[in-house]
Amino acid sequence: MALLELKNIDAGYGRSQILYGVSLEVMEKEVVCVIGPNGAGKSTTFKIIMGFINYLGGEITFNGANIVGFRPDQILGKGLGYVPQGRIVFNQMTVRENLDMGAYIERDKKKIEEAMDYVFTLFPRLAERQKQLGGTMSGGEQQMLAMGRALMTRPQMIMIDEPSLGLSPRFVSEVFELILRLAEEGLTIMVVEQNATRALEISDRGYVLELGRNRYEGTGQELLNNQDVRRMYLGG
Numbered sequence: 001m002a003l004l005e006l007k008n009i010d011a012g013y014g015r016s017q018i019l020y021g022v023s024l025e026v027m028e029k030e031v032v033c034v035i036g037p038n039g040a041g042k043s044t045t046f047k048i049i050m051g052f053i054n055y056l057g058g059e060i061t062f063n064g065a066n067i068v069g070f071r072p073d074q075i076l077g078k079g080l081g082y083v084p085q086g087r088i089v090f091n092q093m094t095v096r097e098n099l100d101m102g103a104y105i106e107r108d109k110k111k112i113e114e115a116m117d118y119v120f121t122l123f124p125r126l127a128e129r130q131k132q133l134g135g136t137m138s139g140g141e142q143q144m145l146a147m148g149r150a151l152m153t154r155p156q157m158i159m160i161d162e163p164s165l166g167l168s169p170r171f172v173s174e175v176f177e178l179i180l181r182l183a184e185e186g187l188t189i190m191v192v193e194q195n196a197t198r199a200l201e202i203s204d205r206g207y208v209l210e211l212g213r214n215r216y217e218g219t220g221q222e223l224l225n226n227q228d229v230r231r232m233y234l235g236g
Contacts, residue, residue: 001064003028003157003188004049004080009058011048017056018044019212026157031179031189033199033206033220035233041212042192043085046159050075050082063156077105081155085162085192087142091135095126095145098134102149112152119148122178140171147178157188164195176202197234200224208233 002025011019019041026032034042047053049060050072060068062080076082090098099119103112120127123144129137134145143163150158160179164172172195180202183189193199200206200220208216208229216229223229 002026002061003063004190005059005061006045006049007059009045009048009060010056011044011058012054012056013044014054017212019048019056021058022209022212022214023058024207024214024217026188026190028156028188029183029186030204031183031191031202033196033203034190034192034209035196035199035206035223036209036215037233039211040209042209043161044212045209046082046084046161046190046192049080049159073105076153076155079153079156081150081153081158083146083150083158083160083163085165087139087146087166089134089137089142089145089149091133093134094131095134095137096130098145099126099149099152102152106153111154115152115154118154119151122151122181123148138171140167140174143167143171143175144178147175155187157190158182160189160191162192162194164193164198172198197224200234 004026006022006024009019009022010017022045034045036042048055051070052072055068062078067075090101099116103115106112125141126144126148163175176198179189191199200223203220206220206223216223
């Protein structure tokens with residue numbers, strides 16, 4: 001049984017429909033990427049899973065349970081983490097305060113401290129800068145902080161939207177290395193990524209969306225070797 005499954009999802013913003021019958025699944029401990037051109041509906045897919053936008057039809061299940069109609073905080077409580085696009089951090093809060101905000105649904109102080117220690121182990125740079133304001137950090141450091149915040153609930157699965165967007169090559173490499181490390185530790189991961197080739201290289205499977213619809217799917221290597229995918233989405 002898939003850990004996360006979407007069946008024939010229709011969704012949009014207000015009266016504008018963006019997704020048309022999108023279906024995908026993520027098995028436990030997989031890394032799955034979603035790629036496609038701008039406007040394909042990649043980020044919208046994440047937002048409908050988290051309950052942020054208008055649901056128009058279809059099925060969404062996580063761990064075998066229907067999550068349609070649940071609030072984002074309720075979905076977080078079920079073990080599904082989310083890192084939105086754009087390195088969204090609380091600029092006037094310190095690193096530690098940002099991480100505390102990621103654990104706002106947790107009431108057990110011991111579990112919060114354990115999660116904090118876990119994040120600092122993953123991101124030593126954050127441990128060194130616990131008192132630094134989030135808004136004064138570099139783009140790469142803010143991305144680490146956003147990912148660390150999402151890990152504060154110790155989710156069973158995490159969705160990461162455009163982790164390499166706007167980052168220097170050095171930080172891009174660090175982000176992908178971290179994703180691989182999390183996968184090796186058993187975390188299930190779904191990622192939307194503009195760097196399609198790099199995303200497919202680290203993914204067990206991938207989906208290609210176009211104009212809000214499924215276009216291709218397969219293993220990461222199958223999609224890398226698909227001539228149509230290479231020509232249309234991977235720059236030849």
